[in-house]
Amino acid sequence: MASRSDLDAYAHDHVFLGASHDENARRTRWVVALTAVMMIGEIIAGYVTGSMALLADGFHMATHAGALSVAAGAYAYAKRHARSPAYSFGTGKVGDLAGFASAMVLGLIAFAIGAESVMRLFQPINVAFGEATIIAVVGLLVNIASAFLLSGSHHHGHDDHGHGHEHHTHAGDNNLRSAYVHVLADALTSVLAIAALLAGRYLGWTWMDPAMGIVGAVVIARWSWTLMRDTAAVLLDRTDDHVAGEVRELVEASGDARIADLHVWRVGPEAHAAIVSVVADQGVTGDTIRARLAPVHELAHLTVETR
Numbered sequence: 001m002a003s004r005s006d007l008d009a010y011a012h013d014h015v016f017l018g019a020s021h022d023e024n025a026r027r028t029r030w031v032v033a034l035t036a037v038m039m040i041g042e043i044i045a046g047y048v049t050g051s052m053a054l055l056a057d058g059f060h061m062a063t064h065a066g067a068l069s070v071a072a073g074a075y076a077y078a079k080r081h082a083r084s085p086a087y088s089f090g091t092g093k094v095g096d097l098a099g100f101a102s103a104m105v106l107g108l109i110a111f112a113i114g115a116e117s118v119m120r121l122f123q124p125i126n127v128a129f130g131e132a133t134i135i136a137v138v139g140l141l142v143n144i145a146s147a148f149l150l151s152g153s154h155h156h157g158h159d160d161h162g163h164g165h166e167h168h169t170h171a172g173d174n175n176l177r178s179a180y181v182h183v184l185a186d187a188l189t190s191v192l193a194i195a196a197l198l199a200g201r202y203l204g205w206t207w208m209d210p211a212m213g214i215v216g217a218v219v220i221a222r223w224s225w226t227l228m229r230d231t232a233a234v235l236l237d238r239t240d241d242h243v244a245g246e247v248r249e250l251v252e253a254s255g256d257a258r259i260a261d262l263h264v265w266r267v268g269p270e271a272h273a274a275i276v277s278v279v280a281d282q283g284v285t286g287d288t289i290r291a292r293l294a295p296v297h298e299l300a301h302l303t304v305e306t307r
């Protein structure tokens with residue numbers, strides 16, 4: 001029977017948080033604060049000036065503040081429970097769950113803005129174009145600052161996860177990505193609102209205000225669908241074809257082993273797990289397969305079964 005020291009040598013944790021987890025969490029909290037302040041200002045200004053584009057941007061930003069708060073909460077929850085044995089493969093996918101929820105909220109926002117804008121096309125109201133434009137410009141500046149905060153973590157490096165190392169890029173962090181998409185959606189609606197308000201003020205095109213609301217709704221809906229699709233793939237443990245192909249090639253290259261069953265899925269922003277069942281010639285052991293797969297830097301957790 002193996003001794004305690006032997007078991008300890010093989011024991012490991014399942015902390016698969018991104019290398020920039022704490023930094024991304026801090027950036028997200030700052031963006032939540034900025035968004036909340038601007039949200040209040042735009043909603044008030046939208047009611048006072050009568051601008052649908054500005055009011056839509058304000059309520060849009062309000063729901064974004066909520067979604068961004070969910071993102072910030074996801075970072076905190078994932079870190080707090082990272083070593084909990086209750087989660088078989090850690091909490092690395094908590095951010096994907098938050099991202100999926102945010103994507104759903106983004107889709108509802110797009111529908112609400114589109115529906116209200118269509119109504120305003122047939123039932124126009126008076127808009128205080130000058131005052132509304134000023135607020136919309138301020139909102140755009142806040143969105144640009146928020147996008148800069150969230151995009152500031154774009155860098156490359158390497159992170160050691162205990163089972164291997166992973167090329168780092170925050171692009172795999174769907175929680176941060178969802179926050180970034182929300183900010184971009186805010187920026188888009190601000191730009192469209194400014195264009196509509198200027199057209200209404202100087203060209204008399206009052207129809208531009210609700211029309212820009214419809215355009216914004218369509219673009220935001222597309223972003224929502226893309227984010228929902230990508231996060232759902234992670235939550236459903238969809239096979240990473242690139243990593244799976246690399247695993248199969250390395251294991252079978254020598255001709256003395258064939259993969260009978262292979263599972264490769266993502267367990268965190270920068271980490272994948274794999275279960276590899278191999279039918280091999282005599283002398284090919286689990287350690288042999290592990291050695292062959294050492295170059296696959298995406299693998300942070302590897303289980304090998306030989307037959």
